[in-house]
Amino acid sequence: MLTFEHVTKQFGALKAIDDVSFEVRPGIITAVIGPNGAGKSTLVNMAAGSYGVSSGRILVDGVELQRLPKHRIAHAGLARTYQNIRLFDGMSVVKNLEVALVPPRVGRLVADTFGLTPRAAAEERRARCHDVLARLGLAPYAERQAGSLAYGQQKLVELARAIVGGPRVLLLDEPAAGLNHGETELLKQHILALRAPDLAMVLIEHDMKLIMSISDTIVVMNRGQVLAQGTAADIRANIEVQEAYLGQPGAIKDIEAAARGRRNRVRIREGEGLTWHQP
Amino acid sequence: MTSDPPQTGGAAAGAQALAPPRTTRVWPGALAMALVPVLALVAGQFLPAYPLRILDMILLYAILGLGLNIIVGYAGLLDLGYVAFYAIGAYSWALLASGQFDIHLPFALVLLIGASLAGVAGILLGIPVLRLRGDYLAIVTLGFGEIIRVLMNNLDGVTNGPQGIARIDEAHLFGWTLSTPQDFLYLLVAMLVVVFLFVWRIQESALGTALSAVREDQDAARGCGIDTTRVKLVAFALSAFVGGGCGVVFAAMQRFVSPESFTFWESLIIVLVIVIGGLGNPFGALLGATLLILIPELLRAYADYRLLLYGMALVIIILARPRGIISRPFGPSWLMRRLGGGKC
Helix, strand or coil: CEEEEEEEEEECCEEEEEEEEEEECCCCEEEEECCCCCCHHHHHHHHCCCCCCCEEEEEECCEEHHHCCHHHHHHCCEEECCCCCCCCCCCEHHHHHHHCCCCCCHHHHHHHHCCCCCCHHHHHHHHHHHHHHHHCCCHHHCCCEHHHCCHHHHHHHHHHHHHCCCCCEEEEECCCCCCCHHHHHHHHHHHHHHCCCCCEEEEECCCHHHHHHHCCEEEEEECCEEEEEEEHHHHHHCHHHHHHHHCCCCHHHHHHHHHHHHCCCCCCCCCCCCEECCC | CCCCCCCCCHHHHHHHHHCCCCCCCCHHHHHHHHHHHHHHHHHHHHCCHHHHHHHHHHHHHHHHHHHHHHHHHHCCCCCCCCHHHHHHHHHHHHHHEECCCCEECCHHHHHHHHHHHHHHHHHHHHHHHCCCCHHHHHHHHHHHHHHHHHHHHHCHHHHCHHHCECCECCEEECCEEECCHHHHHHHHHHHHHHHHHHHHHHHHCHHHHHHHHHHHCHHHHHHCCCCHHHHHHHHHHHHHHHHHHHHHHHHHHHCCECHHHHCHHHHHHHHHHHHHHCCCCHHHHHHHHHHHHHHHHHHHHHHHHHHHHHHHHHHHHHHHCCCCCCCCCCHHHHHHHHHHCCCC
16 A cells, blocks of 8 residues: 655745645555646655655555665565656666566675575576566567667566566556557556556556546546546546546636635545545 | 677577577586686796786786776776775785785785775775766776875885885795796686686676666666665675785786886776776676787887877777677677577
């Protein structure tokens, strides 16, 4: 479970994230949507430790991520993909995955290197990488240099690298960006297949069709705030939110006005309708 | 290491990629590697002293190149002050086995001490500078190299300053006296094999994977759970350890050390050894050292134009092979694939 507790991020005078609180529960896919600049990527980057938080807490299963050194965040069970692919281009595909399985303790690493510990561990890690590659249909490319693969395959390799360590929270930052229809469909199947009772998935995406077809719950963000949260059906039903997302002129202002007009914060349980948060 | 089959085409490579992963094929690589010491040992039997001395220098620089490769080739951190570690090793032997303080420790022990001191210096240097990247790191390491040299130059009471330390002991290793270039050839061949295996192990291990990840994309590596700072420190220490060991051998070979031997020029030569030979590639270091030591020797006849021609030769090599002569990275696995047709 990934929890955002009153998270705020200030870049100078700009409040990129403004008192955001929500939970990402295991077993389901949570999509975060919103227009450009809504703060979706900032949220992911904070959870992954690339940015610090200005205030508030981000927790994975109760562990506060901001208290950990950056490299520890992965060991706390959080893995991510990047909006712009960030593979280790010069290394083979399987080596890219092995990076995520490197023993965390440097002493152990050195002992491994000079043969003081059995090689079985290394063999096991390698087998696990090949296993994940096979699951994502990447087995034929295992020994290819990652940077030489086609864009869509690189996206999948990134996904493979993120899941090989068996994370409990998986952040997918625009996984379908730049993919064609067929590749998106394939990605969708893979993401759905990843759904597991102990894995909390966060999907940041612009492809509304993909979001609507695979998300269990959706968080709508605008200007650093959570505008609404609900099931895919709820969000789909709410034409206003769709308009806001699609960026029709005035749509967001209308929603904000509507929300401000309500003043009272209406919380409706999931499945029963939208949850409005006070802006 | 010359019987490479022609490069496989795209289709063949695809078919090869489809084959199930095989375990490492060691023999072809080991065979190629064994060829180098055998050739060197044969040469040791027949060559006169002068060419042997050149051969010694080639081997010494190849070992230095292998050591520097850990930090520059694998971790991708440009260290322009590598000579500092070499100097620490050299002065270890000069001070611990000479009349300077009348200390006469055995060679094997000093080899360990000198390498370890250099390793510790590597960590001490690494702690403050590893926040820096690229050019900034290069400049700071360059400064470190100069600081060590200036220190040796000015610590008159300890190092005799610019006059250097002479009257260094003859090295004895397990009852074997190391005095002629031939003796050192054997020692250096043994060291080359050991360091080669050492570097190879690093490359094929999880540590090597971690270092490569740091080189490719430090932030993504951290995102994957790599403790980038410590991994880089380990690389610095291992690299410095090798440099220190070379320094000890150098001092034992020359039986004289002075700060003059450890200028920035030396650091540059060692960087060139691996850049010319091929970064991140153990065979590259050997090839690079051969060229960089041999070319100036061959140019002795043209004394006046020697440096000019040397520079021109280097420029031509860099122009022709911008990624080093053995340009495919990550040597042994690649070599074994080429020689054995297998995968690793």
